Structure formats: structure tokens, C-alpha cells
Amino acid sequence: GEPGGPGTAVITKTKPQTKRPNMYRVLILNDDYTPMEFVVHVIERFFSKDHEAATRIMLHVHHHGIGECGIYTYEVAETKVTQVMDFARKHQHPLQCVMEKK
Ligand code: TYC
Numbered sequence: 001g002e003p004g005g006p007g008t009a010v011i012t013k014t015k016p017q018t019k020r021p022n023m024y025r026v027l028i029l030n031d032d033y034t035p036m037e038f039v040v041h042v043i044e045r046f047f048s049k050d051h052e053a054a055t056r057i058m059l060h061v062h063h064h065g066i067g068e069c070g071i072y073t074y075e076v077a078e079t080k081v082t083q084v085m086d087f088a089r090k091h092q093h094p095l096q097c098v099m100e101k102k
Helices: 036-047 051-064 074-090
Strands: 023-029 066-073 096-101
Touching (some): 051 066
Antiparallel strands (some): 023 096
């Protein structure tokens, strides 16, 4: 069409599809009460790690206070945090899980 009247034209540019989504780290926090094997189970179950990788992450958190379980888009990261927090509460453990923008 000619929205500006006769002698005008609309130029439609296509944007190169180079936009990456914002990514978020999902982290778990150490505490004094959650059993180590429960944390390993959580990491296996919700972050698709094998037993060895999950144990490494758990021990890192145990010694350093915080550690990364995975990096996801916003919606997936938010779902992981909710799943972990709900599962920990259901089992009456104080395990905390958070997300942060990368
Ligand atoms: N510090 C806990 C213990 O000694 C184990 C633990 C590890 C808890 C990692 C939480 O995110 C955590 N039982």
C-alpha cells in the first residue's frame, strides 16, 4: 500500500535472526540440615545429571556454600526453582534453590 499517499512506499526490513534468549543460572544453596543424598537425588531428578555429576555438584555446594545446577531460559529456570522448592518442602528439608541472570 501507499500509507503516505501517492508517491510514497513502505519499506519492510527483515531482521537477521541473531537474537539469543537471556539465560539464567539455577543455583542451590548449602544448609546444615538437608541430607547429602537428598541433594544428590534432587540434582539427578530435576537437572538430568548422572549420579557422579550430581555428587560433584552437591559436594561443591557443601564446601563453597552455593553452586550451579544448570543454565536455562527464564521459563525453564523458573520451573526448575519451583519444582526443587516444592519437592524440598514436601520432604521437610530447608534446601534453597534460586535463579540469577547470567
Ligand atoms: N551441608 C549438608 C549436610 O552436611 C549437605 C548439603 C549439600 C545441603 C548441598 C544442601 O545444597 C546443599 N548434610
